[in-house]
Amino acid sequence: QKEVEQDPGPLSVPEGAIVSLNCTYSNSAFQYFMWYRQYSRKGPELLMYTYSSGNKEDGRFTAQVDKSSKYISLFIRDSQPSDSATYLCAMSSNTGGFKTIFGAGTRLFVKA
């Protein structure tokens, strides 16, 4: 079993839809939860960061962490064609030197 599971998609939605992206994990030591966005032919860039459980909102993006269920989510409101990218969840802990473990990434297409 992988430490971090993420459905690779692809996920195709119409412009303006609410998008929900999810990951599950098995290592209860993870404390730092991140979402990276990767456009085609580019390196990933940090989109959202959350420490421990709870919600964090930044514009149209909301990240949620439920440590009791080992489940994290990223919601995108009013999705735009420019949101079309691969979204990778990532996690780390302060043991083992903060190595970051990534999910497989979900490819998202937002149709105009």
Added chain:
Amino acid sequence: DADVTQTPRNRITKTGKRIMLECSQTKGHDRMYWYRQDPGLGLRLIYYSFDVKDINKGEISDGYSVSRQAQAKFSLSLESAIPNQTALYFCATSDFSASANTGELFFGEGSRLTVL
């Protein structure tokens, strides 16, 4: 100019050849990483270095070696390339000073390697 620069961006080679991928950074970060990305498998850590004299294996280090020539330079070598090393390779950096507590990774634009 990009903060994390990888060369070459694309390389096609043959089985058994030695290949080196190079990474340089201008961010002044102490930590550097090499990841491999394959469809459906995400990013997997090959090697990482927290300082010039520090080298650590990641989850898939077999068949690879690295060299940290300076704080700003971290190279990845495939001593004898094989077809299943065909992938997209990313170099990344992070700064874990007291003022940077997220451990955010900053990636280069990737090096696409094809081994025939």
